[in-house]
Amino acid sequence: MSHQPAAACSPIPARAGIGLRFQHHQAVIEDKPQVAWLEVHTENYMGCGAPLRDLDVIRREYPISLHGVGLSLGSVERLDLGHLACVRRVAERVEPALVSEHLSWSTSGGVYLADLLPLPMTEEALEAVCHHVDQTQSCLRRRILVENPSTYLRFRHSTIAEWEFLAAVAARTGCGILCDVNNIYVSAANHGWHASDYLTALPSSAVGEIHLAGHSIRELDGGRVLRIDDHGSRVIPEVWQLYSEALSLFGPVPTLIEWDTDVPPLDTLLDEAARAEALLRCASESVARADAA
Amino acid sequence: MPTLLEIQRAVRRSLLAQNGEADAYVVPDGLAPDARLSVYRNTIHGTLTTALRLS
Numbered sequence: 001m002s003h004q005p006a007a008a009c010s011p012i013p014a015r016a017g018i019g020l021r022f023q024h025h026q027a028v029i030e031d032k033p034q035v036a037w038l039e040v041h042t043e044n045y046m047g048c049g050a051p052l053r054d055l056d057v058i059r060r061e062y063p064i065s066l067h068g069v070g071l072s073l074g075s076v077e078r079l080d081l082g083h084l085a086c087v088r089r090v091a092e093r094v095e096p097a098l099v100s101e102h103l104s105w106s107t108s109g110g111v112y113l114a115d116l117l118p119l120p121m122t123e124e125a126l127e128a129v130c131h132h133v134d135q136t137q138s139c140l141r142r143r144i145l146v147e148n149p150s151t152y153l154r155f156r157h158s159t160i161a162e163w164e165f166l167a168a169v170a171a172r173t174g175c176g177i178l179c180d181v182n183n184i185y186v187s188a189a190n191h192g193w194h195a196s197d198y199l200t201a202l203p204s205s206a207v208g209e210i211h212l213a214g215h216s217i218r219e220l221d222g223g224r225v226l227r228i229d230d231h232g233s234r235v236i237p238e239v240w241q242l243y244s245e246a247l248s249l250f251g252p253v254p255t256l257i258e259w260d261t262d263v264p265p266l267d268t269l270l271d272e273a274a275r276a277e278a279l280l281r282c283a284s285e286s287v288a289r290a291d292a293a
Numbered sequence: 294m295p296t297l298l299e300i301q302r303a304v305r306r307s308l309l310a311q312n313g314e315a316d317a318y319v320v321p322d323g324l325a326p327d328a329r330l331s332v333y334r335n336t337i338h339g340t341l342t343t344a345l346r347l348s
Contacts, residue, residue: 076297108305114340115333117304120318124297153329154320157294191322218332224323228332 010063012037012097014252016276018269025054027266039065039256046086065098073132074105074119100145100178118151121158121165133173145208147178150186150229163201176208181243186215186227207250213258232261247283308334
């Protein structure tokens with residue numbers, strides 16, 4: 001089932017944005033920093049308290065993207081319709097330019113497991129995800145973006161490569177792809193994939209947003225390492241390089257700097273966004289040159 | 294091949310009870326399956342602990 005994007009207050013430009021966290025609300029309201037757009041976690045605004053009132057103010061100045069973490073699109077069980085109704089309520093109030101969720105699951109047996117858990121890449125899982133994406137898009141009456149998560153394990157029974165799985169979800173449901181470049185780097189390092197091949201396999205026309213973040217490294221016995229997506233540091237040079245490759249494949253795409261652990265001063269986020277913005281400018285100029293040729 | 298229901302049920306039980314039920318489904322790739330699952334278990338515990346601290 002295909003869905004066209006609903007009209008939003010302000011579209012997200014193909015520029016750099018930052019993840020907005022509670023500790024920066026007042027600074028954003030008072031100082032109005034120069035950043036093209038903001039993304040918030042949908043679940044943080046499901047209550048009707050001060051955070052939502054802050055967002056009412058902020059959304060008048062900035063395009064907003066809603067990024068969900070709790071819908072559990074990959075659960076074999078049915079979607080939590082109460083949670084979906086809350087997402088819809090926030091979306092109706094905020095009128096975001098983009099709405100996104102994850103290629104993962106979090107709910108089993110009625111228990112919410114507070115993480116983005118990996119899926120076995122099977123045809124059965126693909127059907128479950130597509131059914132839930134269709135259901136979400138129907139409820140919200142708009143197209144959503146689905147993000148690739150970082151993963152730390154693979155299942156023996158997987159029969160589909162993750163990048164093929166994600167492309168199939170987009171093709172079957174009409175959803176877009178939120179390409180998290182750091183997650184591709186982390187998962188590729190953890191599983192021995194080629195990150196560039198992952199990017200190349202994605203349908204470029206479906207990529208509607210890119211995420212960038214830092215990650216940590218856990219040293220294991222025997223000298224092995226496991227990369228952990230903790231959003232707690234600057235983007236590493238290798239991920240910036242992969243981001244450049246992504247821009248050359250997809251063209252300029254709205255790009256978000258995420259930082260959720262040990263959240264730094266706002267200026268640090270803006271500094272990272274400025275770096276992404278410079279690369280986006282180069283990508284835009286390349287497109288303009290190609291169009292002129 | 295196990296169903297999605299069986300895998301998700303086993304992972305849930307392994308994460309909450311650390312009973313090893315999901316180990317057979319996970320590719321070790323040089324690391325014990327439960328060590329891989331523990332990355333998720335740590336995040337879940339950390340998130341819930343933070344939520345309790347803030348409540």
